[in-house]
Amino acid sequence: MKIGDTVQLKSGGPLMTIDSLYNAEPVNRWTCVWFKEGVGLLKPVYTEAELILSGAEAKLEVVEKEIEAAAEIVETKVEAEVVVVETKVEEAVKVAEPKVEPEVVAVEAKVEAEVTKVEAGVKAVETKVETKVEAVKAAVEAEVTKVVKGASKPAETK
Numbered sequence: 001m002k003i004g005d006t007v008q009l010k011s012g013g014p015l016m017t018i019d020s021l022y023n024a025e026p027v028n029r030w031t032c033v034w035f036k037e038g039v040g041l042l043k044p045v046y047t048e049a050e051l052i053l054s055g056a057e058a059k060l061e062v063v064e065k066e067i068e069a070a071a072e073i074v075e076t077k078v079e080a081e082v083v084v085v086e087t088k089v090e091e092a093v094k095v096a097e098p099k100v101e102p103e104v105v106a107v108e109a110k111v112e113a114e115v116t117k118v119e120a121g122v123k124a125v126e127t128k129v130e131t132k133v134e135a136v137k138a139a140v141e142a143e144v145t146k147v148v149k150g151a152s153k154p155a156e157t158k
Helices: 055-096 101-152
Strands: 006-009 012-022 029-036 040-042 045-047 051-053
Touching: 006 101, 012 101, 055 101
Parallel strands: none
Antiparallel strands: 006 012, 006 051, 012 029, 029 040, 029 045
16 A cells, blocks of 8 residues: 555445555554545544555556566567577578678678567567556546545435
8 A cells, every 4th residue: 555545444434545654663554534524524544454445446456467467478578589589690690601791791681680670579569568558557547536536426315
């Protein structure tokens, strides 16, 4: 949990926003704020054990962990592909060495083109991951906003 997160008591109650942290050894305590009609701004202090993240905040946390895991997988695959390309380059150079200079130059150009393609592919993957991260963050922030706005509306009387 961090300052700004939307939380709720594990036992239920209104949605609250974490306002500050008191480092009180051995248990940290969080000041939470919310507005209660007819009473005003309330700022009770709770231990972390008493609180849970709101649904949207918890989803954001899960999505961020999934994105980090996906980024690690992509990075591992890219590193493996780079090793394959480097191996191909080394093999191509060994084959080209005994040949005349123009052929060596042509092979080096092909190798550079392959490396450029891989680098472009890596950049494209990074861009897609960054775009997806931004889209997911925006969607979760929109959901958090809806939840917070819904919680702050007065209940309708029938």
